[in-house]
Structure formats: structure tokens, C-alpha cells
Amino acid sequence: MSDKPRTFPLSLDALAGKPSRQGGATSLAQSRIVRPQTATQNAAQNAGRGAAPVYGAPAGLTPSRAQAIANERAQPVPVAAPRQNPLVSDAVRRAMVARVARLGVKDQLVLDAMQAVPRHLFVDEAFASQAYIDASLPIGHQQTISQPYIVARMIEVMRNGGALQRVLEIGTGCGYQATVLSRVAKEVFSIERIKPLHELAKANLRPLRVANLRLQYGDGMLGLPQAAPFDGIILAAAGLEVPQALLEQLTIGGRLVAPVGDKLQHLQLITRVGKMEWTSAALEDCHFVPLRPGTI
Numbered sequence: 001m002s003d004k005p006r007t008f009p010l011s012l013d014a015l016a017g018k019p020s021r022q023g024g025a026t027s028l029a030q031s032r033i034v035r036p037q038t039a040t041q042n043a044a045q046n047a048g049r050g051a052a053p054v055y056g057a058p059a060g061l062t063p064s065r066a067q068a069i070a071n072e073r074a075q076p077v078p079v080a081a082p083r084q085n086p087l088v089s090d091a092v093r094r095a096m097v098a099r100v101a102r103l104g105v106k107d108q109l110v111l112d113a114m115q116a117v118p119r120h121l122f123v124d125e126a127f128a129s130q131a132y133i134d135a136s137l138p139i140g141h142q143q144t145i146s147q148p149y150i151v152a153r154m155i156e157v158m159r160n161g162g163a164l165q166r167v168l169e170i171g172t173g174c175g176y177q178a179t180v181l182s183r184v185a186k187e188v189f190s191i192e193r194i195k196p197l198h199e200l201a202k203a204n205l206r207p208l209r210v211a212n213l214r215l216q217y218g219d220g221m222l223g224l225p226q227a228a229p230f231d232g233i234i235l236a237a238a239g240l241e242v243p244q245a246l247l248e249q250l251t252i253g254g255r256l257v258a259p260v261g262d263k264l265q266h267l268q269l270i271t272r273v274g275k276m277e278w279t280s281a282a283l284e285d286c287h288f289v290p291l292r293p294g295t296i
């Protein structure tokens with residue numbers, strides 16, 4: 001697949017990603033601490049000044065490296081009216097992607113996908129000028145659009161340099177991560193349990209005409225047996241454990257990435273290695289909204 005930025009709409013053929021790099025061993029030692037913070041706090045902190053919030057210094061790093069990351073996050077990014085000017089949105093998005101790369105995401109296919117998807121179209125107009133800072137933002141119903149770094153990181157870990165055929169996301173929210181996924185996998189399914197958010201994602205996606213993405217209203221803890229198996233599953237909400245139904249909907253060799261925990265959370269990578277066998281690795285700390293059962 002070309003590394004050049006592409007525009008919507010995409011044909012399915014254009015999305016059949018060839019591996020851009022092999023191996024891509026995930027550094028399990030790498031660990032970051034992101035202080036629990038709400039999207040509302042982010043929005044308040046950043047209102048009108050366009051600077052990214054400074055999170056806790058990553059654990060296990062030298063003070064100078066930690067400071068570099070803190071500085072990185074405090075860098076002002078150009079803020080203008082991205083909805084009105086595609087050139088502005090392209091430039092601020094480039095700054096966002098450069099920051100995500102400096103924070104450690106190396107997968108070029110993922111970085112290209114982040115560059116291609118207009119994040120500002122997934123947030124309320126009131127937050128459009130903050131769409132490209134590295135923070136989660138409110139999308140209503142006490143939910144958030146995830147921070148760009150974590151979106152990229154989870155997809156990078158799930159992909160591991162390989163070609164993804166069929167991917168499932170639990171927690172569509174506004175549809176942003178699902179749209180990024182649609183550029184790295186051949187087919188994407190995404191489930192949301194809150195009806196108005198499912199409708200919001202559909203509305204956000206309509207003008208982008210993403211042919212290989214299916215949105216489903218339902219309880220993602222049950223997975224999507226009618227479309228299984230998946231070679232990748234991403235949870236965008238944190239449970240105390242990963243639901244067994246999801247583990248059983250992975251292909252053998254498939255990888256699931258999920259935030260796990262309550263107040264203290266970390267990313268968990270689970271790989272299905274046999275019919276009844278999975279391996280698990282704890283990655284960096286993170287902060288997500290809770291995974292909840294049922295639909296509303």
C-alpha cells in the first residue's frame with residue numbers, strides 16, 4: 001500500500017493493506033503514566049490557548065526524556081478554524097501526527113491514516129479548534145473521543161506490522177477511531193451501546209463515504225458473532241477484564257488490545273495462540289471511560 005496520503009472515498013481494493021513492516025515487536029517494557037483526567041478538564045485547560053495538556057511523566061524514563069515528552073505535549077499547535085479551511089486542518093493535523101510519532105508510534109500506515117482522517121469533523125463545533133491537541137474531548141453522554149496518541153498506539157499494537165482483514169472495535173463513540181481503522185484494515189465493524197452516539201457516528205461518517213466500515217448498535221461485550229472471527233479487536237472502553245466472548249471471536253493468531261482496570265488502567269494485549277489458548281501482555285498505563293453492559 002502506498003504511504004501517500006489518500007482521500008475519501010476509498011475502494012475496498014485500496015484498503016487491502018500489505019504489511020508495511022514486519023515484526024514490529026512491541027516494547028512491553030515501555031510504560032507511561034497518564035493521570036486520570038476528564039475530557040471536560042482537558043477542554044477547560046485548553047480552552048482558547050490551543051496547548052496540549054501536560055500529563056504525568058512516563059514511568060521508567062530518565063528525567064530528561066520525561067521532560068522532553070512533557071515539553072512535547074506542551075508545544076502549542078497552530079489553532080485556527082479547521083472546518084472552514086482544509087489547508088489549515090491539514091497543517092494542524094500534520095503537527096498532531098508529528099507529535100504522535102515523537103511520542104513513539106512508528107507504524108507509517110497508522111501515521112498516514114491519522115493524517116488522512118479529519119478529526120475535527122468528529123468533534124462538536126465548539127471543540128473544533130482543539131481537535132488536534134493530544135487530548136480526549138467530550139462527545140456527549142459522558143463519553144469522549146480518545147486522545148490521538150492512544151488511538152494510534154492501540155492500532156499499531158494490534159496490527160503489529162501485518163495485514164489486517166477483519167477488525168472489530170467496541171465503543172464507536174463519534175466514529176473517529178473506526179474511521180482510522182478503516183484505512184488500515186480491509187473490513188471494520190464497530191459497536192456502540194448508546195443509541196444517540198451510534199446515530200452521531202453515522203452522521204459524522206456520511207460525508208466521508210467509508211465503504212468498508214459497518215456500524216452496529218448493541219452491547220459490544222457480546223462481540224459480533226455473525227461477523228466473527230476477527231484478526232484484530234480493539235476496545236475503546238475499560239473493563240475489569242476482557243469479556244470471554246471477544247476472546248473467542250479472535251482468529252488464531254489474532255490480537256486484541258484493550259484498556260483494563262478501574263481507576264488505574266493499563267493496555268492489555270491478548271493474542272490467541274490456539275483454539276483454547278491465549279497469551280497476554282500488559283503494556284502502558286492509560287485512562288478510558290468504562291465498559292458497560294447492555295444498551296441504552
Ligand code: SAH
Pocket residue numbers: 143144145146147170171172173174175176177178191192193194197218219220221236237289290291292293294
Ligand atoms: N472509539 C471512540 C472512543 C469512544 S469512547 C473514538 O474514536 O474516540 C468509548 C465508547 O465506548 C463510548 O461511546 C461508550 O458508550 C462505549 N461503550 C462502553 N461500553 C460499551 C459496550 N459494552 N458496547 C459498546 N460500546 C460501549
